[in-house]
Amino acid sequence: MPGYLENIMKRYLFAILIGLLFVSSNAFGQLDTVDLSVQASDIGLGGIVRPGTWTPVRLNLVSNAAEPRAVICQLRMRDDGGDVVLMQREVTLQAQVQQSMWLYGKPVMTFNRNDTFQIEVLDKESGVMLARVEEKPQKVLYERSSAIGVMGAGGSMGLNAYMGESSNESWGLGNDKPYFTQHEYFLQVRDLSFDRLPDRWYGLSLLNTMIWNPNGGSPSGSRVNDAMLQAVREWVERGGHLVVMLPPVGQQWTSSGLADLLPVDKTRMRLITAKPPQNIVGRPPVGRVASEIQMLALDVDQRDPLVSVIGRDVNGNALIVSKRYGFGTVTVFGIDMNSASLRQMGLPGRELYPIWNRIFGWQSPTYRNAFVKEEVKAGRITSSYTGNDLTDFWGSMITMKNTTGPALLLALLVFAVYWLVAGPISFFVLKARKKHKYSWVVFSGLVLIFVGIAWGGAYMIRPTDASITHLTLLDMDSVTGKSRVKSWMSVYMPTFGNVELDVAPDMGVADNRELLSSPGVSSDKLRSRFLDPQNYDVRSSGPHRAVVPFRSTTKMLEADFYGELSEEQSGLKDIWPTPTANLRLDDRGWPIGELKNTLPFALRDVAFVYSKGNGREFWFWRLQKTDKKWFSGETLKFEKREKGAQPLIMPIARYDKRILRQEGYLGKLSVKHAGRGLGLGGFQGGGISEPGKVEVTERLEMLSFYAMLPTPDFRVQNNKDANYFSRALGREFDISDWTKQRGLIVIGYMDDGSLPLPLSVDGTMLPSKGTTVVRWWLPIVK
Structure with missing residues (x-):
């Protein structure tokens, strides 16, 4: 009996021991994991993602x-060729501490609302996966739409006047419908906050x-770190527009x-009390009365050519001022357009003076909803439209046709000969010689022979030299030299x-923010x-370098660079010094003086845009030469108002x-290119197979001042569709903000030139050829 009890006790103890080991293993396993949320x-800013645009992803870990442990967080994404990029x-x-971090990736142009973002956390030493999440963003923005970020909650600050409130006021285009006075839909990404901004500018x-x-x-908040502030600074410096409501x-x-x-420091801010100016916020609706509010008058230095006044009150106090910073713009309001006081008065009103037109360069009129509905009902505003993508020729500009054309022609020729020889020719030859029994032998031999011919021919005609074909935008700043x-x-x-x-290989890895x-x-x-x-990894916090799989074919890439090009550096074939100038204003306010092309190349179809800095007058003209070329080392002299100068808009x-063709140079281009598509891959408009230089030049100029394009002609007229211009690519081309300050913009084009970008390929510089758009801004002092 005692032995029986002893056996039972041993069994129970053994079972308990096994259970403890099982629980312990689970416990140790849980201690070894990472919670990922x-x-x-x-995903994106405010849950918004746009195909083809760098996207931040916030991880909570x-x-x-x-103990503290080192991990690798990675975002799995497809690239254009189907390979998998591990960002x-x-x-x-730290142990048992919640931490947040950002990953960055660029969804392909074909990304849609059914696609997901796959995030993984790996142990750095062992490579073991510790956590994995697959999630969709809240919204995938149409690639031909834009976005305006709003930090903070509240009203629309008058922006809703440019968006419409009913489907009758919009042209249907997927889920994102542009307002009938706009060329593209823009989304307000609301409720952003400084302490949740990405820590890299491309976020x-x-x-x-x-x-x-x-x-x-607050930009001085305790949860706002230096990386966030630097991200905002670089984003503005590279072309972003920051608007601050003080x-x-x-x-x-x-x-x-x-x-x-x-554009103004604290010593130049004055507190004033007055009724909100109607030329900025509009009139209150019926039944409400405007009352006095506090505002800041911004006493900017009028001699600073980088600063301009956008809006004043009736007493001449500057309430909205703008400053050029790098290639971007900072606009400051001395009146808080989102204040509770204004909203209680029903302001800003929908019939407001178009202050946002002055700030963004828009030409869109603003109408009351009731008026729009009446016009649509009366048949005076059309609901029929034609869309044209100004960038649908992009692919044909960089495609290397010579790498596939000869091989395809050879394949077709070999197949045709093979079909004839292996089919009717061999049949009749064997029949004439009564050798039918050898048909399979002959057929097999012909297969081997033509396989050898195909492989040998392809090997003989394949391109043997590495090369680059490009379409490049090069902007130069005469103030900073960058x-x-x-x-x-x-x-x-x-x-x-x-x-x-590797982009900018000479730059230190820690400081390299190129893309x-x-x-x-x-x-x-x-x-x-x-x-x-195949998989390849890229450093998400500095994606300037990648080890990419190639298969003896082409790879389509995008690259971004910001810095100096006037000195020799690895991966850069030619130096690109900024042209020099000595300009001033004559008695009539027109620029006179000299410009010198210090580039080692000639520029074709050179154009000039002079902005008076008052937000209303912009003049456009071409170089007055038969060939319209500005040769290297050539000095241009401006002695009086140029012949052929016409309003830009x-x-x-x-x-x-309205008569659209009379609305300045951009109006003429809008009439000329209405209903026309360009290039391969275009699916809107008529389209032509190969873009010519004139068509490409004019479309690139429309992209350069996209925000300033004349509003679509939305009248009902002769059964014609209204025409709007969209852009799936090239948002960086828009320099409408450059017209806010007094200065001269120079635009020129170079064909078959080298890549103006320091790019190293396996430690060497590849020969390159392509089209470069060169633009240069010069401030003019009174």
């Missing part, structure tokens, strides 16, 4: 380990403009790390294997993909009386 609102960032997780790429409200978080009291911008961005470069390119490598590409990506240039979902997709007074 990514919500739909954490908690390590269950007992990686290393971080050390803000979705936004054309970012508006800060006083309740949008409160009348308690503003912290002039004591923040971004104070130098502002350049901004955006390039779309096809890189051909006649090898199989991994190739290292390299492969999202493609078309939203065509039928594009071919590689049958053997003329605002309309009444839409029912």
